Amino acid sequence: MVRLEADLPPETLAERVTVDAKAHGELLTPHVLDALREAGLSLADVEAIACGVGPGPFTGLRAGMVTAGALGHALDVPVYPVCSLDAIAAELSGPALVITDARRKEVYWAAYDAGGARVSGPSVSRPADLDTSGVTRAAGYGARLYADVLGLEVAGPEHPSPAGLVAAVAAELLAGATPGPLTPLYLRRPDAVEPGARKRVTPQ
């Protein structure tokens, strides 16, 4: 639960964070209610939802997005999509890369300029293939995981925080802008192959 007022940084009133992609489905709604309770608020007090739309592990991402979409519908409040890497970048200053773990020895990444604007990405690559020219720092769990390969100073948060999500769309939230579509940033196609010729059951 984050309070946002003009000209002030977002203020975290209460938060519940569990870093476990497999637990999102179980924990997300209880976390929302716990954080509200701690902040002395109810769902009726919520005026907008900032929702990370990835890139990230697909299953957890869907749990978050469908929860946000359903809450937005039921509470009749706007849901603002946020590139999850932008939420990490919102808590940094200066040019940097934000790098998270895409598993399969790859990373999700985006590059940000001195003003915090995303200038490249989000993309998925092997860590060794990242263009690190012009940056000295990197944030995100992937930056730490692949620090040896990247040779960048590791700074800033490892995961998106509620305040970071709100900060990344603060201008739109304050302006009451119409949110963009709530579309996940998968960056990878489903692992599915069209079947080839049918296998015979009779030995030839």
Added chain:
Amino acid sequence: MSKIVMGIESSCDETGVGIVALADDGTMELLADEVASSVELHARFGGVVPEVASRAHLEAMVPTMRRALSDSGITLSDVDAIAVTCGPGLAGALLVGVSAAKAYAAALDVPLYGVNHLPGHVAADTLEHGPLPSSCLALLVSGGHTQLLRVDDLATKITELGFTIDDAAGEAYDKVARVLGLPYPGGPPIDRAAQVGSDSIAFPRGLTGPRDAKYDFSFSGLKTAVARWVEAREANGEPVPVDDVCASFQEAVADVLTAKAVRAATDLGIGTLVVSGGVAANSRLKALARQRCDEAGITLRVPRPRLCTDNGAMIAALGAHVVAAGVQPSTLDLSADPALPVSVVSV
């Protein structure tokens, strides 16, 4: 005062939202039944691709909910309870429905019921044919499931009598369709071809020997037998009589399913058989079930095809039975259980 129960289904490739009004006397009225299917996205893969299905559920969930509300003429604030399929099914697909249901239940401050998909297929029939007798038998046949159940109380007491030890009946249809070069899903094209073919090829009936489990099913051997028969014709340079292969395969499936179901009803002295699930739309299965039930003096109930396939109405109906039985709701840390046993009607 009636209660409005919403049902959310996402266990496989259909995103469904159904709305049922449960009256004080227990009667149910279906107010909405909206389904978004991703079946066409899976066709080129020859089967349901879990990641493709999960992506489609995420896209379809809230729009399907909006359509269901609009059809029913109620608003979210009229909803008294939310039921959701929490298993069995594809983990990633179930998660989308369960997560959505939890958010709606929290936002509306109404009880949440995580329910079992399989008894949902039986509950669908009560929307069309009214309450079930005190005991009945249910044959559930679909692309993912083939089960014989004893239903003593839809909300609280379901016993599994038998199940498939390998392929589901619908899965066998898909695989045989592929052998014959027919499209996915295989049920409708095989059923159509079978209408003009003749049951002239003796394909095996799985698990029908004297020492076999009398209520279990097996369709893997049948599928292989069809493939061998077709390959032998091809190897001899002879044309494959697709219509006859379809008719003979379909007869083998319908024969085993109905014989075992009717035998179970007779053995247990149960007078009603419900046949549901996607394969219950099959013309030969319905005709043979009708004939054998009539001969054995058993009342046959088969919901209309729309209610046989996966949908939210069946989950709303099962939810309404669970609500009416006064069962405790689920907690908001409910999780999806891809292998939920059929005896667990609600969690």
